[in-house]
Amino acid sequence: MEELPSAKRARPVTINDIAALTGVAPSTVSRALSKPGRVNHATRERIEAAARELNYVPNTQARALSSGRTGTIAVLVSAITNPFYFGIIRGTQQQLKAAGYAQLLIDTEDSGELEAAMLHKMRRSLDGAILAASRLSDRALAALATEIPLVTINRNVRGVQSVIIDTPAGIGQAVEHLVSLGHRDLIYVSGPQSSWPNEARWQALRSSAARHGVQARRAGPFPAERPSGSAAADAVVNTKATACIVFNDLLAIGMLTRLRERGVRVPGDISIVGCDDIFGADFCHPTLTTLTAPIEQAGRVSVSMLLSLLTDRLPDQNQRRCVVLPTHLTVRESSGPIA
Amino acid sequence: MEELPSAKRARPVTINDIAALTGVAPSTVSRALSKPGRVNHATRERIEAAARELNYVPNTQARALSSGRTGTIAVLVSAITNPFYFGIIRGTQQQLKAAGYAQLLIDTEDSGELEAAMLHKMRRSLDGAILAASRLSDRALAALATEIPLVTINRNVRGVQSVIIDTPAGIGQAVEHLVSLGHRDLIYVSGPQSSWPNEARWQALRSSAARHGVQARRAGPFPAERPSGSAAADAVVNTKATACIVFNDLLAIGMLTRLRERGVRVPGDISIVGCDDIFGADFCHPTLTTLTAPIEQAGRVSVSMLLSLLTDRLPDQNQRRCVVLPTHLTVRESSGPIA
DNA sequence: AATGTGCTGGCAACCGTTTGCCAACTTTTG
C-alpha cells in the first residue's frame, strides 16, 4: 500500500501542520491567512504556498470559537410555502455567497414565539439575521436588535435597520388605474392581521380612495395562502363591488381559481389587482395585474445593509437606516373597465 | 439602574457558571445536559434547574469543535429559481427542524465545480449534505460520499444513498394517456444534458412509445427555465407532432406562454404533458397535465435517510439504500384528443 | 552614539465544550 504524503494523515490539516512545514509559529500562520498586512510579504507567500500544498481548509468552528465571528447569517421567513420568500431567499443567497457567508434558512411557521426562540437559541452561532416578515412585536424586535445584528424586511421599527418595499405608494397607482377604468367601489382583501404590510396597504388604499372620492371597503382577514382565495372570492362577490385590491398575489391567484369555478368573469364582472408580482402572476388565468415589487433586490439590499452593519460597527449612525424600495403597477389581464 | 442578576453579566452563560452555581464540575454539567443516563438523576435535576434559571444556551461552535458534530446539514440545489426545489427545501426544512438540525442552503448555480468546491470547503462544518440535482460525475460523487455523509435526490450512484422520484415509471402512464387520445407521434422536449433525470425520462419515453408502436422523437436540449420555453415551443411546432412530453413543468409553462402568443391552441393543436407538478401547474393557462411528483416527501425522506445514516453508522448495510417514490399522472387541460 | 519608531514573529492564554481515564463510593455477589 503506497500512500501519498497527503493521504498519510487521516486527521485533517491544521495551521500547526503548516507551521511545522514552513518553520514558523502557528500564530504567524493564522495571521498570514487572515490578517494580510500583519506579516512579511515573503513569509506570507511561503505560508500560502504550504497551505495550498497541504490542501488546508480552515476549521470554521474553531475560528468562530475564538474570534466570535461565525460567517453565518440566518434568513427567517414566515412560511417557505410562499413564493414571495423565494425571491427574498434568492436575493440573500446571491449576496451572501458573494461575501463568503453561509446562509442558514429558518422557517418560523408564522409563529412569533418560534421566531424569538430560534433567534435566541442561535444568536451565538450567527453573525446576524435577516427577518423577512417578522411576527414579533416592536418591543421584542428592538430588544432582539441589541442582542444580534438585525435587518428586517417590510417592517419598520425604531432602532432596527430595515428594507421596506413601498407597496403602499404603489397602491396609489393601482387605485388611479381602477378609478380611471370607471370603478367607484373598491374592496381591500385583507391578509393576516398580524402582518405589518397588510395594515399599511389598507391604510394606503383608504386614503387614496378618499382622495379620489370613491368608496373603500375591506374584506377578511384571510390567511395569505392560495386555498383561502376561495373564501376571499366569495366574500368579494357578495359585496357587489366591481374591483378589489388583494393583499398579495398568492391570495389573488386563489381567488382567480374560485371565480372561474363560479363563472364570475375577470375582469368582466370584477377587476382584481394583486401585490408583489410573484412567480405565477404572469401566467395565471387571467394574468394578474399587480404591484410589482423588487423582491430579489430587497433580499440583496438587506444583506448589504447587514454586512455593512457588521463591519462598520457604528452603533448610532447606522441604527436608523431604512431603505425604501419603490414598486410599480404592472397591468395585465385581470383588471379592466367597468361593465 | 437596577440590574437583574441575569443581566449583570454581559458575558454569555457557560457550563462553568452552571457548575459554580450547583457546586459540581463542568464536566458533570456537560454530561447532565447531553448524556442523560450518565449522571445521577438528582444532580441532573439540579443542573437542569440551574441551567434554566441562568437561561443557558449551549455554544454550538464549542460543542462542534470538541465533539465533531455540528448539528448542521447542507441542502444543495442547482438553482433556487426553480420551484421544484422549493418543494424539496420545504420537505427538508420540516424534517430537519423536527430533528433539531440547522439547514444550510446552498445554490450551486448549476456548476459541478462550485458544488464540489463548496462541499469540500464546508465538509468539516457539516454533519451531512443532501444533493438535489447534483451535476457531479458518478466518480466524484462516490468519492465525496466517503468524505461526508451524503444523500442524493434524483441521482442513482453506487455507494451513495439516494431518493429517486420515479418519473420514468410515470412516463408510461403519460404515453398511454396520449396514445389513447389518438396521438401517434410523440416529442420529448429535453432538459439539460447534464441532468440525470433528463436522460432517464427520455429513455422511458422511447421504450414506452416503442411498446405502443408510436413514434418518439426528441427536441432540445433546452435549459430548464421558463424563458427557454419559447425556443422549445417553436421547435416542437416545427416538428408537426401532435403531442409532447416536456422535461419539466417550468419549461412546459414557458412553452404554454409562447404557444399562446403564436396562436397555437393547446390542446387543440398540440397536447402538452409536463413533469413534477410544481407550483403553478394547476393555475397556468391551460392548466397543465403533468406527472405529479411527491416533491416535498422526497425532501423529507432524504433527511430521514441522512439522519439514520448519521446515527446508525452502518457503513455497509446502509450504503446501498435507495428509496424510490412513485409518481402519477394528473390530467388537466393541456392534453386532449387529436384534432 | 543613544534614542525613537515601525515592522515581524513568537509565546501563551484564551474561546466553551467534550471525553478518556481514574478515584471514590455503593451495591451485589460468592
Add this chain to the structure above:
DNA sequence: CAAAAGTTGGCAAACGGTTGCCAGCACATT
C-alpha cells in the same frame, strides 16, 4: 466479609484557531 461490578463525579487534555503582549531587529532621527 472480601472481592467484583456498577455508579457517579472530577481532572485535565484535547479540539483548532485568534489575539494581546512582548522582544528582536532594522532603520531613521537627534
